[in-house]
Amino acid sequence: MQDTRARRSWLVVAALGAAAIVQPLACTPGVTVDPELDAAFGAALADLAPHVIVPALDAAQTATATLATACTAWAEAPGDATARAAAQTAWRSAMAAWQPIEVMQVGPLGSALDAVGGEGLRDRVYSWPTTNPCRVDETTVDGSYSDADFFDTALVHVTGLDALEVLLFGDDTVQACGSEDALAASWSALGAEGVAAARAAYATVLADDVAARVTLARTRWSPDGDDFGALMVSPGVDGSPFGSRHEAIDDVFDALFYLESTTVDDKLARPLGVADCDTATCPEAVESPLAGGSLDWIRANLDGVEAVFTGGDGDGLDDVVRSLGQEAMVTDVMDAIAAARAAADAIDGDLAAAVDDDAADVTALYDAVHHVTDVLGDDLVPLLSLTLPSEAGGDND
């Protein structure tokens, strides 16, 4: 009897041991994360596509389709100033619609260089500050834009809205490669009318491509399409390139820092002469030197940041921050965005002129935008890095 009991007892031990082995085999290895925080990440990520990115792409899709139509109309009458002006207006609308998306370079919109799931779609729509007006002019003259494989071989600095600015707003009598360049002769030979015709034709090709890329981006993000947002919400499932929701949230945060790396450093610091400028100021370094509107684009960047942070009318990063009990930080971010917007509104006229005429206000804008990223980077990100000490097991623990 005693033996039987002991044997049964050891059988129980063996069965439990086997179960203890099988259990972890059956489970997906997980990172120990705070479930509440993970849930907040999930809610923000779930709403990112339907409430923020897709609506922004919808607006861009409409605007770029209009731009494509306007360019086609201009190409049919290259000498018609009205048609060109209509195309210019459509370009401005497209830029205004696109600029909020600049801070949403996540997933397929992001660069293959540094975004998880990046396809570089943004670069084909708009590659500023990587631009090359000289190459645009060369392409205008050599006509390669009409080749069937043009977009397979063309670099991004001869495509997209940045190249379209040169085509739509450039002086048809001046090329960007300099008078010593080989282009000078062929440019002169083409004449202003020829240049306008070539530019209009080239613009049509580019505008169609931009509209198509925006449509593709929308498909990638749309819940009815490829639904990239779902992959962010469900890391570890087949097809998701993310290891965790935290990693996905990191990518969203990283995208917001466009505001620092591009809006502050490129759009403001260079024209102001703070960086990469050999003279007191460099007004020619503004984002849209030919078309103007650079201040509007900065405002639109701020709109994009606010949309991502608040999640539009859904859950956003602000709700993640609130879940950490940091309501004050949410207020700080929103106040900083509002202050930056007010600083932009305080500048009269165009940014290129203001860097010389109204440097104090431009500097105030520079500081205000910089402050937005300070609040995001110095307060929010470190809070997520908090770690816990490991207690040695004591009795009954």
Add this chain to the structure above:
Amino acid sequence: MTDLPTALLRAGTALLAPLTDPASRTFVLSLGLGAVVAASVLRARGVAWRDLGRAVVPAALWTHRSTRLDLQLLLARRLIGVLGAVPAVGGTFGLAVAVAAALDARLGPSPDLGVPVWLAGVIYTVVLFVAWDASRYALHRCMHTVPALWALHQVHHSAEVLTPLTFHRVHPLESALYQLRGALVTGPLAGLFWWAFRGEAVEATLLGVHAGGFVLNAVFGNLRHSHVWLTFGPRWERWWISPAQHQLHHGVDRADQEVNYGTWLAVWDRWGGTLRVADAPPRAVGLADADRNHRPDDLGSVLVAPVRAAVAAAWQGLRPRRLAMASVLLASMARAEDAPGEAPAQSDPQAAPVDTSAEAPAVDVTDDDALEVVVERRGGVPRVAGSAHVIDEAELERQEYDDVHQVLARVPGVYVRGEDGFGLRPNIGMRGANSDRSAKITLMEDGVLFAPAPYAAPAAYFFPMMQRLVGLEVFKGPAATRFGPQTIGGALNLLTRPVPDHLTGQLDIAGGMYGTMKAHAWGGVGGPRWGALVEGVHLSTQGFKHLPDDEPTGFGHQEAMVKLRFTTDPELHVVHAVELKGTYTHEQSHETYLGVSLEDFAADPYGRYAASAGDVMRFHRTGAQATWRVDIGRAVDVRTTLYHHWLARAWTKVNRFDGGPDLHDLLLAPSDGLAGVYQAVLRGDEDSAGPDETLLIGTNDRTFHSGGLQSVVRWRASRGIVSSQLEVGVRLHADDVVRVHTEDPYVMRDGHRERTDGPTSTILDAHSVAQALAVHVHEDLGVGPVRVLPGVRVEAIRSFLQPASADPVAPSTQVIALPGLGVFGQATWWLDVFGGVYRGFSPVAPGSAADTRPETAWNYEVGARATLRHTRLEAVGFLSDYANITGQCTLSGGCSEAQLDTQFNGGKALVFGVEAVAHQDVPLPRALDLGMELTYTYTGSRFATSFVSAFPQYGSVQAGDALPYVPVHQGAARLVLSHDRFHITLAGNYRGAMRDVAGQGELVDTERVPAAFTLDVAADVALSKVVSLYATVNNATNAVNLVSFRPFGARPQAPITALFGLKVGAPGR
């Protein structure tokens, strides 16, 4: 899909967690230490040596029904635990965040308290310990005094015998309560300290666990639940709870159970009036039948009955006076402070504990605890505590390799990462230690550190030329602790030619593909009392890569060595020998950090980008050392070496785009989007447009000094079957590096880079200094066929960084003791078994962030070696359990200037694997001999935690990720046909795919360094006694192998390279 090794590892880890988790009381090291303490106690009480094993581990205890239930409950809780643990951990985190956030909201960011980081860490460590201990006392007392809780806690007390497993005999609901307690204490404290010190307060840990708790657990923890009665004496037991006091608490009498609730500190019991010194053992442990609510031998009853009883007790107890229990408890604690001497009722002091006597029933004690050590039997390597591998002169001569990567490729457990295709700046790792610039292994030439600055900047920008070497020794396992400072992976010792005792010399001239020219000459003269040697090497090549305008991509490398030796009369009892050695090295290589994109690699693997034309590395190095050796008979020898090395180098190369993307990321990206533009600029296909496309060409100018004095004393003695060799070594060392790094702006114009008018920027001007005292003691004690090799290494390091334009960074001091133990046994005449354990270390580089911790790991190895007449088989399993694995930044590893040579914590990690060697000699007719060898290394690695690191090769790490640049599979095969007049060697090396960054699961192209196979062929023939010819064909199949994505972009292994040479003079290398 989980791969099989991962699945098995995960399953094993889950089952063995109570033994392998350092936080567990029954962590294997804690069990071992507890056994040692128990044995010491019992021995002091007169237990005979022969009975000691049975006395420490009595069979009756471990087969007792009570112990079986302990085990059942442990396993049951393993199943249930997952459900409870995750919310608890998550709740702790949430609580910590909430507290930090609330403090931030109410008080704003914490003021600068001016508390040094180390002091903050000490405070945090102490506060955590006290808070945890106090909360355990409070809850434990409630478990006894609140009826519903006592119903659950009975499970723990129903143990009829005490073994370390009794620690796990806890009802799952009680376990959940204790986890909740941990969360409620840890969370707020973590949040408070995070807020107060902004994450800079880091508690002291051992193996990742709170140091205080870990040490106490390891030394005394397992004796609390044991039959070994260990008291601290009445005076100390007023402050610390002894194991005996806890055993008293397990007494069967209620009076025993109501005292000594504390875990470590006795003050809680003292203040609470529940302290009792361990005056006598309880008459028995367990619960009286009448007190028990469950059957103690039935798992179902143990799980269910206490819950039922707890519910009933709670129902009964829903009265105000019961609900006020907690406040009564606190009040009684306050009152009891006035009555410290009050003792509860005593049990019979004469009664011996039932079933727990040290004179427990007899059991056969096996001696299977023996670990073991390698005894190296070839090439004059001394007997060492761990794996050792020797490549001797004959082997080096047969292969005529010029690249150390090729030489080491067949050594199991050693990983190499190519960079320039020539091995000019080798990347060698061992057993998972990062291979970046060989900075994580100890590099020596003739036993002297030769890295430019082994402590301050260990990256091996200099490496001795292979032609000058006559042997290589690779030390892994416990053997590595004789050398330092890098002791986790292992040590590599290069042997140069000894001074001859007669007139001899050799000239070796060779030429081959890609304009390769080699000239190597050495000559020596000497006698028994003196000798001199002069040696020189020249190696140059035009390089196998090509630039658009055929600019140079090769190198020229020269090295010279002079040695002088003087010896007193060797017939005397005491013999003195002095050897002076001087070396000079010069290199000019047209090397670059810049590889190519994956697409360009596929199209032209040996092409280089126009942007790298003009990149060049130049260095000069001098080395001087004087060695004085004293031999006193055959028993003692003392070897003392004074050494100094100087190295000045400047490497001008493409650093980055002024504002563009990181070059490493850029060259892994497809060529569309922005990447296409920047890649086109690098190729020279596009001119730079805009400031972001400005190329910054950096010149890293560095001067290193390294010098020191080291002495090793060996004392040998033997009597009968007992032998001993004691080695004591001391090294006083200092090194430094002055770094002046500048950048010049260039633009790409018409396919060539052109200097702009922009100014030269100084991006780094700093002086790093390290001073170190290292002492090691190693004993090799042999008793018959068994050898035991204990040892310890102590490193004391002081280092600091002095930026030219800023205040010096406060010096940091590290002192660490690195114990090790190896055991070797000759099981039969043909079979040796061995094993070892040691603590490995890699120091923190000067200038690293304040929270950077040194790299430390407990390393284990166990193996066996069969040696028959023509056959040798060897297999070694190894495991490195990193408490903190670090990444050390080099520019070549993808780091920025600001990160240079700093280190980054990678937290806990496991590296494990198997090394195997099979060697067979086949004697053939006509004086021919065929040697065959297969080597294989399996290496698994796992990070234990998830984190984001600024170290590029770690990046965003998830728990379970594998280490970068560690191939899972690696193997080599060699066939050597030998004759007195000739040799033919075929060597095939396979290296499995490696990750470019930490990760897990399927490898994507941009993170996969693909598997590579290389076949090398070598042959030599002696035309006479003094003239021989040789030929080598490396990469004979002309395989296109990608070897690395570091520093920037894809880099190729050298294509097929044939070399033909003539040697005149003495045989040998």
